[in-house]
Amino acid sequence: DTAVSQTPKYLVTQMGNDKSIKCEQNLGHDTMYWYKQDSKKFLKIMFSYNNKELIINETVPNRFSPKSPDKAHLNLHINSLELGDSAVYFCASKGLDNEQFFGPGTRLTVL
Template sequence: DTAVSQTPKYLVTQMGNDKSIKCEQNLGHDTMYWYKQDSKKFLKIMFSYNNKELIINETVPNRFSPKSPDKAHLNLHINSLELGDSAVYFCASRASTDTQYFGPGTRLTVL
């Protein structure tokens, strides 16, 4: 059983389009995250939700909007995609021990 799953794994789209990435965790954790990993492998936190409530909102363009319908799901919607949005996006889930578990990633390519 996959603990943290993301869909899709790959996403190729044109500039200006709107797209969503979905994340689900079956670990029973209360807290979930979105990270962006750029081409230099640097990991940057974007958002975090705890029990459906936004608790971390880093300096991210407001074209990015997270949504948490329940504590097992955290989706990321991106409006008006730009070339610079091309990256790998990782979802993660946090245990009460502070350990985070990562999803397989979604490689977004904006053409």
């Protein structure tokens, strides 16, 4: 009965590779997000989708491409991975009154 789930939990890859992270929520929410948490634990929003439409794009390199096949899923595809992409990526969905529910995170390590 996990509310927001992400796969994989850990992702280790080489520079230059392309990888995807998947997110699913079973809360019936219309809005979903991707956040990046860096090594200093700073959290920054990357993207937001509302019912499959992109509504927030926070100056993220275009190597990052979110895709929302339906309102319960928001996937993140990253092309040509760089060392600086190493971080923990969190998916979230928004309930009433802007309260957000977070997934467990995906720790991406680029070697």
